[in-house]
Amino acid sequence: MSAQLIAAVRRGETAEAEKLLAGGADASTRETTTGLTVLMIAAGQADAPTVRELIRGGADVHTADRRAGATALHKACQGGSLEVVRALVEAGSFVDAVAPTTGHTALMDALWYKYPDIAEYLLGQGASLKVYTHYGFSLEQHFEYELNVNTFGKDKLLEAERHLNARRERDAAAVARQQLMAATAEGNTELAGKLLADGAKVDERSPDLGSFNDSHTPLLVAARDGHAEIVRLLLDAGADVNAVEPTFGAVPLHKAVYNGHAGITADLVRQDGTDLDFQGATNGYTPLHDSLWHGYEECARTLVEAGARLDLVGHDGKTPLDLAVEVFGAEHSLTGLIRDRAAA
Template sequence: MSSERTREVVEKYFADLERGDLGSALSALAHDIDFELPVDRWNEVIPYLGRHLGIDAVKAAFAVRGDTTEILDYAVRDLRAEGDTAYAVIYTRAAHTRTRQEFEIEDVHKLVVDERGRIVTWKVYFDPNSEVAAFNADREERLVRACWAGDRETVAELLRFGADVNHRDPESGLTPLLIAAGRADADLTRQLIAAGADVNAVDSGGGATALHKACQGGDLAVVRALVEAGAFVDAVTPNTGHTPLMDAVWFKNPEIAKYLLDRGAGLNLGTHYGFSLQQHFEYELNVNTMGKDKILLAHQYIQERQAADERRAADQLLMAAVTQGDVDGVRKLLGDGAEVDERFPIVNGFNDAHTPLLVASRDGHTEIARLLLEAGADVNASEPTFGAVPLHKSVYNGHVDLTRLIANWPGVDLDFQGATNGYTPLHDALWHGYEECSRIVIDAGARLDLVGHDGKTPLALAVEEFGADHPLTELIRAKVG
């Protein structure tokens, strides 16, 4: 095939396309044409991309393009031929038919013409970014609509195309996960969690979490999926003060209430309008004419948990001895095989979910802490209220000897950052002005470069609390270099 003939075939082909004469244009293609518009994970939102083998496949690709794209301007910018191969530069200005967002593309086409004057291979090289943006212009809005409709297939497609899984519905203020949880759609809930949905995001209207919505929706599988993904069991809404447990009672879902109780939901939290959990139950029982049996069953589960907590607290002799500072009692109980890291029940008290070592460290019982550590207590056990470890507890309260014991204990994590503020034990010691505790932790090898959630390093806190010229501040500055 001569270069002149190749150019003639390809020039006519693109002229037919420019005129919109698709029938004439397609007649220039070989029956077994190999047409490729390269596709990858970044541009797969454009549905007609890919490799199309045969004239029927090409026609189908053109049909999809026609349904999704309105051509506003089309021109051949350059065309060259070498033997049986032609290279063309094509300019296209178009708009997506659904989003109406316009885009421009200048792409390069490589076409091979056979001896019969038919185009047998056609490959397009292009930068699809502007076209991808046009196709994705309503991606998040479609995701929200698909979640309301429970359309998991569309949700999966949109997430694959990069939709923001935490995008809020502008009308309801709900994220996709909040929608799925409220609709009691367990499969969609799990799908969104797997895609990285924030399980503790709150709705912008009332501040409820997905777990609150799930307790309203009434599907235990949804509740279970959220809790297993890290949802806060005792999350409190800013308007009502409701916890998920309160909503489970309110919406007459006793089995959900039992599940939350089994996961340590607090029993002594009150609403923002002054009701205790018991008063909340009594009010709901009074105002409902239907479903009282479900409310009563939830209350039964609550009473059973209260009784269990009382038994557990009474049985924790080691914690009682630690709280009382009873060294001999602790020594005897450990010798008798007491569980050294047993957690205190959650009763909305100061010892909730604490181990004996955490309490001893907080309360300054140095000899008891030594006995617990020698018995194998977890030196890095954390508690859920502040997200602190024993060393935090000790320095926070200025216990010098206890700080020295823990900071030098084998396996201690000197740099554990608490969940509440991101502070390490060194941050806490500096923050509270305990110079000797600070020096002990520094000498033990604490890092000096970690920052809290407020962006402060130990040096910044030292300057703030002790002054820029204080010897402790100078020590930290010298070590930082």
């Protein structure tokens, strides 16, 4: 059945692929000779109907090919179908996924293959401009090189350059506009309070500039950087206490405990709706895991006493008790508290 599905996708026979998937074929089937999944094959062939069918069938949009490490989104940028790119992004493809052999992101490939419409779309989805190839080129140098070595299709590259410049201008305007984020980053409580009173958007996210604050809300930054008074102002203004930043998949409570901010931890724990047990995407750690990992006893005690779950495991298989023993020792009072609560 796997061979039949590969053949159907290679021929662009969407109806046959749909029939095979309904019959139990694996939507993430991989071709042995090329190392490509059927989703990558369809994406590279710019076959939007088959791509959509495979996604509906459960195809993994994140997996990489076995030779270059590229994702289906990279292949879609080679195939040149904006419709395919859009379908993959809407299905959860990571726009800044890096191919381990080249260091290329999807945006770099869209520029390389001269598809300005795809480049424009990816830029609109927040694709990073601060990326580097594994052969030492920044995105800007990569693009400049392409301009110099191409004679055919140079008009498309110049169109893509206009989109790049427009994105840079939008980013600069967003930075200038986000006075609340600037005040938060500076720890300027007075200005932050005034801006909130004047109606500043409390959960507006910072643009992706290749910085520590990319796609962060002010609350994520304030919790991370220890600006306790600003945290309280933001919470009073209705800030999303469970806002997730995309780099590590962390929430404000992770940020606070990771840096040992006990007072902020207590404020966040007391806030209605705070998810004490959110597991970060990078390592599966909850805020309690993070507080123990970094040795912040007061933060950990606050979470345990607030009822944080003790049975969740990180991607390394460790429970909070495992980390408490590892960091504080088996006889420490905090370890004893966690052991007793876990046994209750």
